[in-house]
Amino acid sequence: MNNNKTVTIYDLAEHLNLAPSTISRGLQDNPAVNAKTRKRIMAAAQDMGYRFNTFARNLRQQRTNMIGVIVPRLNSYFISTMLAGIEKEINSAGYDMLISQSLELEQNEIKYAKAMLNNRVDGLIVNLAANTRNLDHFREYTRHNIPLVFVDRVFENDDFNKVMINNRKAGYDITSHLVEQGCRRIVHLTGSLMRNVYQERKLGYQQALAAKKIAYDETLVMETELTEEASMEAAQRILQMEDRPDALFVSNDMSAAICMKVFKDAGLRIPEDIAVAGFNNEIISRLSDPMITTINYPGEEMGRTAARQLINLVDQKSSGDLTKSIILKSQLMVRESTLKIKQQPNNDGPSTY
Amino acid sequence: MNNNKTVTIYDLAEHLNLAPSTISRGLQDNPAVNAKTRKRIMAAAQDMGYRFNTFARNLRQQRTNMIGVIVPRLNSYFISTMLAGIEKEINSAGYDMLISQSLELEQNEIKYAKAMLNNRVDGLIVNLAANTRNLDHFREYTRHNIPLVFVDRVFENDDFNKVMINNRKAGYDITSHLVEQGCRRIVHLTGSLMRNVYQERKLGYQQALAAKKIAYDETLVMETELTEEASMEAAQRILQMEDRPDALFVSNDMSAAICMKVFKDAGLRIPEDIAVAGFNNEIISRLSDPMITTINYPGEEMGRTAARQLINLVDQKSSGDLTKSIILKSQLMVRESTLKIKQQPNNDGPSTY
DNA sequence: TTGTAGGCGTTATCAC
């Protein structure tokens, strides 16, 4: 049976000679309703092609059971790992997930933030775009008491909830390690310095150099978009530097692997001629030859943590004032790509920070 | 200004001494409304913290402007590339995207298909879970005339819209290439044979062997989940085979790279001791050493194509009967990992299929 | 255990 017209609880009610309210109750397993009646209701619903109207309920109940997520892009190892974590947590809490990608553009982020607000998401998780200048477009969320959690890419000095790692320490650890391996001229290839994750890693890099009494050379810091093309270009530029660097610290593994490939194709030996370190502990860091020293970055757990934090806020609707920063642990993973002084690789990175 | 109570067009109307209908018109730039009035409306809306209620409109207009997407997992290179394509197309057409991941389980797929139906998505894009046995859970969509497009992982012999590549030809091409390089004992490592993508590649593999008069040996086909662990185990098993294979054809590049790494660690030379071919043309196939022969698989374009097809169906609501299968082109990329006979690598694979 | 009635916030129709 299939009329093209939408079947509502009123149609079921009429068909069964019951009241709409009874139908409504029957459909949601309300114990007040007679078992037999419920069966008839279910059968008729199936038969007449009834489908529940979620947003009629949303309108009535003033909530959507939907969590919004805004990320810079979907096709990145780190982001998709994080999203997987978010999704698991959200769905097991009975929420749905609405996703948009800003494509690294603030202007899209603003647009989507507004759209999600209008969609009445119960909460929002954000990983900032590369060029976002401020968080004004999220003020409306606080104004309306909609919980908001920033994850990974955040503004560190504000009043929003956030989940992140200590990027400065990570940058410090990895740079110290390189220096300890005898490197003196270390290039740092990184992403938009407007984002804390990159800015902080750079600060860690600087501080480590300072601690080791190595002069900071600004021309050795390369800010790019970390795309495949940008990484290849950067590697080429490094090859052409007059005084060739003896190490490269890249803010993500994929990019590090690309650079390493360019170096190898140019005949350089890793790590003898140039040491290479990455970031994120992506699978590629373990598949590259040599394997890449990196920072183990708990993407999925960050996602889960952010989602759990958000859901707690949404569910209890209480102490939303107690803004929390959650800092997850990251860890230096030393591998062959930086071991100039031969020794057993180990995963307990020096942590003299 | 910020009352906790939700501000509606009625509140604005009262505040401005106008009718709700005028407010509604003003907010959506209806030309019928006086420019001055509109300005006052906008100002008041901003001032009073009004936010538009999307699902009240949905209820009224009987459509949501939302497209549902169900994928097996988010954290996979291929899937996230495809999603990026879908998202771009969907958003530029003015729709939002609701995503769920089935985690490769039919049971979740069923659950999410139903949830999206209740959410009144205007259309649905699906990439099937590994163990989905049939498409019964999507029948309700056709029943309610909701457009549905399957992408990549599909059932090939049914009446649904689909976007895919010719997996059999790809499997045939890659296997033929291996044989032409002198390989005779070729292992095929692949995913769930319940899915067309894997089943078809295997058929291509078999047909190529037959065409070259090589006996098909069932023990050389290994069906796994293609996870990191499963791939490593598979590689180990291959190493321990009595009569060691001279080639390996894996259904995805990441997995191929993992196997190659295991082989190299065991002291084998690629391709001399064993040739390795992958699938998807993921970036890792270009970063591995040696670079991996693979099939160029247009993930982003598949996503875009599926989304565009869906949106056409949603927008015109017309010829939904004309079920279409769209087959995109894929291409053999020959690289060092399979070149036993030394020659210039080329990308125009033999296509004797 | 079931029924009645009002409202959630918007838009469309018709009137003025």
Add this chain to the structure above:
DNA sequence: GTGATAACGCCTACAA
């Protein structure tokens, strides 16, 4: 140009 009013489909007091 603006206003009044009736849906859209569901839920929940309250009543029976």
